[in-house]
Amino acid sequence: MTRLAGKVMHVTGAASGIGAACAKRFTDEGAVVIGSDVVDAPVDGACASFVELDVRDEGRQREVVERIVDEHGRLDAVVTAAGVASGGPVHLLDLDEWQRCQDINLTGTMLSAKYALGPMLEQRSGSIITVASVEGLEGCEGGSSYNAAKGGVVLLTKNLANDYGRAGIRANCICPGFIQTPMFHAVVDHMPWADKIRDQHKLGRFGEASEIAGAAFFLASDDSSFVTGVALPVDGGYVAGHSYGISEHWT
Numbered sequence: 001m002t003r004l005a006g007k008v009m010h011v012t013g014a015a016s017g018i019g020a021a022c023a024k025r026f027t028d029e030g031a032v033v034i035g036s037d038v039v040d041a042p043v044d045g046a047c048a049s050f051v052e053l054d055v056r057d058e059g060r061q062r063e064v065v066e067r068i069v070d071e072h073g074r075l076d077a078v079v080t081a082a083g084v085a086s087g088g089p090v091h092l093l094d095l096d097e098w099q100r101c102q103d104i105n106l107t108g109t110m111l112s113a114k115y116a117l118g119p120m121l122e123q124r125s126g127s128i129i130t131v132a133s134v135e136g137l138e139g140c141e142g143g144s145s146y147n148a149a150k151g152g153v154v155l156l157t158k159n160l161a162n163d164y165g166r167a168g169i170r171a172n173c174i175c176p177g178f179i180q181t182p183m184f185h186a187v188v189d190h191m192p193w194a195d196k197i198r199d200q201h202k203l204g205r206f207g208e209a210s211e212i213a214g215a216a217f218f219l220a221s222d223d224s225s226f227v228t229g230v231a232l233p234v235d236g237g238y239v240a241g242h243s244y245g246i247s248e249h250w251t
């Protein structure tokens with residue numbers, strides 16, 4: 001398939017999980033993909049090139065986009081997949097860890113969008129795809145700093161849609177459920193209540209990174225040309241409603 005042929009895309013957090021899956025899907029669809037990550041470990045064949053970028057570093061964000069435009073002449077989409085898990089009940093929260101969570105998940109997303117907007121405003125086109133979480137749409141026990149950051153990503157994205165729609169730039173936010181990536185395994189594998197979390201997904205399973213990449217592909221492609229300002233749950237029904245197991249009687 002080459003439905004993204006001719007498009008130039010930047011994926012942050014591309015060394016692992018959801019970012020790596022997005023980079024691979026875009027490459028498979030014919031895009032030129034520049035992956036970036038704070039760790040230098042590109043997935044084989046997923047990106048045309050790979051650069052080191054800590055999303056908190058504003059100067060480096062500027063340099064990376066300048067290099068993309070120098071080498072490829074444009075930037076059609078950015079996916080802000082870089083992120084970290086964090087949280088805990090507020091009375092136990094360490095302020096430095098709270099700040100790290102906001103800096104990477106929220107401020108890093110803002111900076112990735114800010115520098116993508118330069119070429120996109122010149123082109124009068126572009127697709128900004130942020131990655132929040134179902135935890136940015138509703139609260140959950142112990143979520144605190146992570147939920148606060150991801151809720152910020154949801155509203156930041158809606159504001160981007162408001163501010164830049166007239167320039168032909170779309171902004172949408174993917175809100176994944178629990179997706180089996182290295183981040184998931186680091187956090188959920190140790191939870192005695194992992195089965196309860198799985199059961200909140202109405203499809204009765206956790207998700208795969210490729211399923212998030214499918215949504216990112218839609219939002220990056222011209223198939224979503226009239227879609228902007230959306231916070232799209234890709235979550236197996238996690239936020240569809242409360243589930244008490246009653247449907248087990250008829251399914």
Ligand SMILES: NC(=O)c1ccc[n+]([C@@H]2O[C@H](COP(=O)([O-])OP(=O)(O)OC[C@H]3O[C@@H](n4cnc5c(N)ncnc54)[C@H](O)[C@@H]3O)[C@@H](O)[C@H]2O)c1
Pocket residue numbers: 012013014015016017018019036037038039053054055056080081082083084085104108131132133134175176177178179180181182183184
């Ligand atoms: N896996 C899930 O269940 C899940 C659910 C909802 C949302 N998300 C979000 O999806 C995104 C991707 O998560 P994942 O599950 O693929 O995790 P992951 O840990 O597999 O990948 C995240 C990547 O981000 C990179 N990263 C971390 N800090 C960075 C920084 N300062 N600058 C640049 N890169 C940095 C990491 O090196 C890693 O490669 C994150 O924003 C995460 O919060 C994940």
